[in-house]
Amino acid sequence: MLETLPITKEEICKPENLVYSRTHLMTDAALSYCPGCGHGTIHRMIMEVIDEMNLQADTIGVAPVGCSVLAYEFLNIDMQQAAHGRAPAVATGIKRLMPNKFVFTYQGDGDLAAIGTAETIHACNRGENITIFYVNNGIYGMTGGQMAPTTLPQMKTATSPFGRNVETMGYPLKITELIAMLPGTYFVTRQSVHTAANVRKTKKAIQKAIEYQKLNKGLSFVEIVSNCNSGWKMTPVEANKWMEENMFPFYPLGDIKVPK
Amino acid sequence: MSATKDIRLMKGNEAFAEGIIRAGCDGYFGYPITPQSEVLEYLSIQKTKERTGMVVLQAESEIASIHMVYGGAGCGKRVVTSSSSPGISLMQEGFSYLAGAELPCLLMNVVRGGPGLGTIQPSQSDYFQAVKGGGHGDYKMIVLAPASVQEMYDFTKLGFDLAFKYRTQVMILSDGAIGQMMEKVELDEQIPRLTDEEIIKKYPWVTTGKTSDRERNYITSLDLNPARHEILNRKFQAKFKKIEQNEVRFERIDCDDAEYLFVAYGSSARVCEKAVQLGRAKGIKIGLLRLITLFPFPYDEVARLAKQVEGILTIEMSAGQMIEDVRLGVNGAVQVEHFGRLGGIMPAPEEVLNVMEEKFIKTKVYA
Numbered sequence: 001m002l003e004t005l006p007i008t009k010e011e012i013c014k015p016e017n018l019v020y021s022r023t024h025l026m027t028d029a030a031l032s033y034c035p036g037c038g039h040g041t042i043h044r045m046i047m048e049v050i051d052e053m054n055l056q057a058d059t060i061g062v063a064p065v066g067c068s069v070l071a072y073e074f075l076n077i078d079m080q081q082a083a084h085g086r087a088p089a090v091a092t093g094i095k096r097l098m099p100n101k102f103v104f105t106y107q108g109d110g111d112l113a114a115i116g117t118a119e120t121i122h123a124c125n126r127g128e129n130i131t132i133f134y135v136n137n138g139i140y141g142m143t144g145g146q147m148a149p150t151t152l153p154q155m156k157t158a159t160s161p162f163g164r165n166v167e168t169m170g171y172p173l174k175i176t177e178l179i180a181m182l183p184g185t186y187f188v189t190r191q192s193v194h195t196a197a198n199v200r201k202t203k204k205a206i207q208k209a210i211e212y213q214k215l216n217k218g219l220s221f222v223e224i225v226s227n228c229n230s231g232w233k234m235t236p237v238e239a240n241k242w243m244e245e246n247m248f249p250f251y252p253l254g255d256i257k258v259p260k
Numbered sequence: 261m262s263a264t265k266d267i268r269l270m271k272g273n274e275a276f277a278e279g280i281i282r283a284g285c286d287g288y289f290g291y292p293i294t295p296q297s298e299v300l301e302y303l304s305i306q307k308t309k310e311r312t313g314m315v316v317l318q319a320e321s322e323i324a325s326i327h328m329v330y331g332g333a334g335c336g337k338r339v340v341t342s343s344s345s346p347g348i349s350l351m352q353e354g355f356s357y358l359a360g361a362e363l364p365c366l367l368m369n370v371v372r373g374g375p376g377l378g379t380i381q382p383s384q385s386d387y388f389q390a391v392k393g394g395g396h397g398d399y400k401m402i403v404l405a406p407a408s409v410q411e412m413y414d415f416t417k418l419g420f421d422l423a424f425k426y427r428t429q430v431m432i433l434s435d436g437a438i439g440q441m442m443e444k445v446e447l448d449e450q451i452p453r454l455t456d457e458e459i460i461k462k463y464p465w466v467t468t469g470k471t472s473d474r475e476r477n478y479i480t481s482l483d484l485n486p487a488r489h490e491i492l493n494r495k496f497q498a499k500f501k502k503i504e505q506n507e508v509r510f511e512r513i514d515c516d517d518a519e520y521l522f523v524a525y526g527s528s529a530r531v532c533e534k535a536v537q538l539g540r541a542k543g544i545k546i547g548l549l550r551l552i553t554l555f556p557f558p559y560d561e562v563a564r565l566a567k568q569v570e571g572i573l574t575i576e577m578s579a580g581q582m583i584e585d586v587r588l589g590v591n592g593a594v595q596v597e598h599f600g601r602l603g604g605i606m607p608a609p610e611e612v613l614n615v616m617e618e619k620f621i622k623t624k625v626y627a
C-alpha cells in the first residue's frame with residue numbers, strides 16, 4: 001500500500017540512488033519525431049555507447065536527409081549534414097582526412113538504398129573505415145509516407161495506394177545482404193529497438209561496430225529495422241506488431257556478417 | 261629559398277596538380293574525364309601521401325567526389341576536385357550544398373564542348389553555369405579564368421587563399437586548350453600543410469570532434485525557420501557583395517589608347533592578344549580587356565572602357581555567354597558584338613581581327 005510506505009519520493013530521488021539517466025550526449029532539444037517512432041531510441045543508443053566509450057571528442061557524425069535530417073540538433077557531438085544519399089561520400093571525405101576520428105553516418109532506407117545506393121555500395125566496397133547506421137522503416141517517412149526501395153510487396157503507401165505491385169514497382173531491396181557480400185565490409189548486422197531485449201542487442205552491435213572502427217577493420221554496417229507509425233498509418237503499438245509480423249520475416253534480425 | 265628558380269615544362273592540368281600539392285592541399289577527390297584526366301593521373305604518380313601527406317582518392321562518380329570534398333572541407337581541410345563539363349554538371353548538387361554550408365574548397369572545370377557529351381575539344385560554354393549559379397539557390401562562387409599554364413599553377417594558391425578568406429568555393433574555369441597545352445611554369449617552394457591543431461585554431465567552426473571547451477559544431481545548409489533563413493541568405497549576399505568590392509581582377513592589354521576593344525578570357529584571350537598585335541601592326545588601335553575573375557565581374561572597368569572605345573567585340577568559344585555581363589557593364593554606351601566558334605573549334609587571331617574590322621571599322625560611317 002502506497003500510503004504505508006516508510007519512504008518518501010524525496011528520499012528516493014537522490015543522486016546516490018540514480019541507476020539510469022539520459023546521456024549528456026543528447027541535447028535538451030525536444031525530439032521532432034512522432035511519438036512511438038524508433039529514431040529517438042536509436043539516437044539515444046548510439047549516443048550512450050559513444051558516451052560510455054568516451055568518444056565525444058573524437059566523433060564526427062553525418063546526418064542524412066530524411067526524418068533524422070535534424071539529428072545534429074539532438075546529438076551533442078560534431079556533425080555534418082549531408083545531401084540526400086551522399087552521407088557515405090561525406091563520411092569518406094571526413095575519415096580519409098581525419099583517420100583517427102570515429103566517423104559514422106545515420107541514414108534512412110530511402111537515403112541509403114535508393115538515391116544513395118552508389119555512394120553506399122562504393123564506400124562499403126572500398127572498405128572505408130567508417131560505421132553506417134541504417135534505419136529501415138520500409139517507407140519515406142519525412143516526405144509523408146511514399147514507397148521506399150524497401151517497401152514490402154503489397155504494402156500500401158502514398159505512392160503505392162493499392163499496394164506495392166512488384167511487377168511494375170520493383171521488389172524490396174535487401175541492401176544489407178548485398179553489402180555483406182562485399183569484401184570491404186567487416187561486420188554487418190540487422191537489429192531492432194522495439195523491445196527492451198532488442199535495445200540491449202542493438203547496443204551491443206553498436207559497441208562492436210565502434211570497436212572495429214577503432215581497430216581499423218573496415219566498414220561496419222548496422223541496420224535497424226524500425227517503425228514509421230505515421231507513414232504506416234498505425235498506432236505505435238500496432239506498428240510494432242505489424243513490424244514483427246511483416247518486416248521481420250522479410251528482413252530477419254541477427255548478424256549477417258561477423259568477423260572470422 | 262633556393263638560389264635557382266624551379267622552372268619546368270608542363271601541361272596545364274599537371275601544373276594545376278603540382279600547384280595544389282605545393283599550396284598545401286590535404287585531399288583531392290576526382291573521377292576521370294577528358295580533357296582533365298591528367299590531374300588525377302599526375303597526383304597518383306606523385307605519391308602525395310609520402311610527399312606531403314596529401315590524400316588522393318578516385319571516387320565512384322563526380323557526385324561522390326564533390327560530397328567527399330564537402331566532408332573534408334567541413335573539417336577545415338584544403339580540399340580539391342576537378343573535372344570537365346559533364347562531370348561538373350553532376351557536381352552542381354554539391355556546389356549548392358557547399359554554398360549553403362559556407363564551406364571553402366577549390367574546384368576546377370577544364371571545359372569541353374556541350375551540350376550533353378558534346379566533344380572533348382576545348383570550349384567556353386560553361387560560363388553561365390559557373391558564374392550565374394548552376395545549382396539551386398541564391399549563391400555565387402569565385403571564378404578564376406587562367407589564360408596560361410603558369411596561371412593554372414598560380415591560381416591554386418590564390419584559390420585556396422580566397423576560399424578560406426571568404427568561406428566560399430573557388431572555381432578555376434579553364435578549358436581543354438589551357439589544360440592540355442604545354443608551357444614553362446615557374447614553381448614555388450612547398451607550403452606545409454596545416455596541422456589539425458593549426459586548423460582548429462584558425463577555423464573555430466570546423467567539425468573535428470566536440471571538446472569540453474566549446475559547444476558542438478555542425479555543418480549544415482538547412483534552416484527551417486524562415487526568419488532565420490532569410491537572415492542567413494542576406495549574410496551570403498553580403499559576402500558576395502564584399503567579394504565584388506575586393507576581388508575583381510583583370511588585365512588591360514594595350515587599352516590606354518584603344519579605339520576598339522576585345523573582351524575575352526582564357527584561351528580566347530590568348531587568341532585576342534595575338535589579334536591585338538596584328539591589328540596594331542596594321543595601324544588599328546585595338547586593346548584587350550582580359551578577364552581574370554569572371555565572378556566578380558569587372559563591370560566598372562568595362563563601363564570605363566565603354567566610354568573610351570568605339571566598339572567592343574567579345575570573343576568566346578560559345579554562342580555568347582560572357583557578352584551578357586559585358587553588356588550589363590557597357591549599359592548601352594557603345595555597340596557590343598559577339599564572335600565565337602563552337603563545337604570545340606578555337607578561332608584564329610586573323611579571324612577575330614577580321615571580325616573586328618568587319619563589324620566596326622569597315623562599316624564605320626564618316627560624317
Ligand SMILES: Cc1ncc(C[n+]2csc(CCOP(=O)(O)OP(=O)(O)O)c2C)c(N)n1
Pocket residue numbers: 065066067068084107108109110111112135137139140141142143148228
Ligand atoms: C535530391 C532530393 N530528392 C528528394 C528529397 C526529398 N526527400 C526528403 S527525405 C526523403 C526520403 C527519406 O526517406 P528515408 O531515407 O527512408 O528516411 P525516413 O524519413 O524514412 O527516416 C526524400 C525523398 C530531397 N530532400 N532531396
Ligand code: SF4
Pocket residue numbers: 032033034036037038039067137141142227228229230231
Ligand atoms: S514520419 Fe515516421 S520515421 Fe518520421 S518521425 Fe514520424 S514515425 Fe518516425
Ligand SMILES: [Mg+2]
Pocket residue numbers: 108109110135136137138139140141148
Ligand atoms: Mg525510411
